[in-house]
Amino acid sequence: MTTATTDAATREQLLDMQRRMHEIRFFEDITKDWFSRSLVRGSTHLGQGQEAVSVGVTSALREGDTTTCTYRGHATVLAQGAPLDRAFAEILGKEQGLCGGKGGSMHLTDLSVGALGSFAIVGAHLPVSTGAAWAAQLLGTGAVSATFFGDGAANIGTFHEAMNLAGVWKLPVLFVLENNLYGEYSPIATTTANTDLRVRADTYGMPGIRVDGNDVEAVLEVARQAVERARAGGGPTLIEAMTYRQSGHSRSDPAAYRPPGELDEWLARDPLLVAARRLGELGVSEAELDAVRDRAQETVRAAADRALAWDEPAADRRFDDVWETR
Numbered sequence: 001m002t003t004a005t006t007d008a009a010t011r012e013q014l015l016d017m018q019r020r021m022h023e024i025r026f027f028e029d030i031t032k033d034w035f036s037r038s039l040v041r042g043s044t045h046l047g048q049g050q051e052a053v054s055v056g057v058t059s060a061l062r063e064g065d066t067t068t069c070t071y072r073g074h075a076t077v078l079a080q081g082a083p084l085d086r087a088f089a090e091i092l093g094k095e096q097g098l099c100g101g102k103g104g105s106m107h108l109t110d111l112s113v114g115a116l117g118s119f120a121i122v123g124a125h126l127p128v129s130t131g132a133a134w135a136a137q138l139l140g141t142g143a144v145s146a147t148f149f150g151d152g153a154a155n156i157g158t159f160h161e162a163m164n165l166a167g168v169w170k171l172p173v174l175f176v177l178e179n180n181l182y183g184e185y186s187p188i189a190t191t192t193a194n195t196d197l198r199v200r201a202d203t204y205g206m207p208g209i210r211v212d213g214n215d216v217e218a219v220l221e222v223a224r225q226a227v228e229r230a231r232a233g234g235g236p237t238l239i240e241a242m243t244y245r246q247s248g249h250s251r252s253d254p255a256a257y258r259p260p261g262e263l264d265e266w267l268a269r270d271p272l273l274v275a276a277r278r279l280g281e282l283g284v285s286e287a288e289l290d291a292v293r294d295r296a297q298e299t300v301r302a303a304a305d306r307a308l309a310w311d312e313p314a315a316d317r318r319f320d321d322v323w324e325t326r
Helices: 011-036 051-058 074-079 084-092 126-139 157-169 197-203 216-231 262-267 271-281 286-309
Strands: 066-070 115-119 145-150 173-179 208-212 237-242
Touching (some): 011 051, 011 074, 011 216, 011 271, 011 286, 051 145, 051 237, 066 074, 074 115, 084 286, 115 126, 126 145, 126 173, 157 173, 157 197, 173 197, 197 237, 208 216, 216 237, 216 271
Parallel strands (some): 066 145, 145 173, 173 237
């Protein structure tokens, strides 16, 4: 499994990634609290513990690149640059939300930053990123698309269809497989014959790399290599990021199926702790790390307060962007 080299990120880059991971963690902490108080419209699926994958990969992208992700997509959309307050507003069903309050937690989209959407249907978004990569290739824009999905989606037909077409046409797309060991409530070994999912890349003529998905620096390093290859016309890459969701599948799942001790083992490898240890090696003090965390918390809290104060959708606009109106 790939781990970071000593020069994968500068001190400043790693501090910025740590800040972004903190913001995403606080965002989901607040979302969890809101859901428990029935403020969230619809369901919500948290990705606490998986922040390093989205932050590491999007840090290798540039303006004009695009992403798609699953219903567990808060981290990816925020890491891509969607504003915190409008993402909160969407989850609350507010008019100022990213999708006017009509999409909710599972359907976050911000085309202005290249976030093409989070998708509730498992695996449905892989062809979308593949199509975005094809468009970039045809138009010669040099853009890259990255699609984030779980180990469960790797058993869906669209995974194979998208990977095959991307391999045949050498499309500039990154297939980012967030292997958190569970497809909903099922351990991967109960659904998948060969749990080393990176080997599937060979079938479709692309590199397959397994990386420590809780090490944001390692993810950045692997993503940079894949992005450079894609921009140079070398085609797609499958990145299998080994990670762990610290919560259940959804807020109604107590995750009683986990074996004893497993969660504690992964909590000790929390991506925020991994990055903090690395920053300590780079000379960052505990006080500096605390300041980064505290500023992130203040930023997210202020964004949440703005979203709470915003408007409910007007009744006469409830069908806008849903059905054609005359």
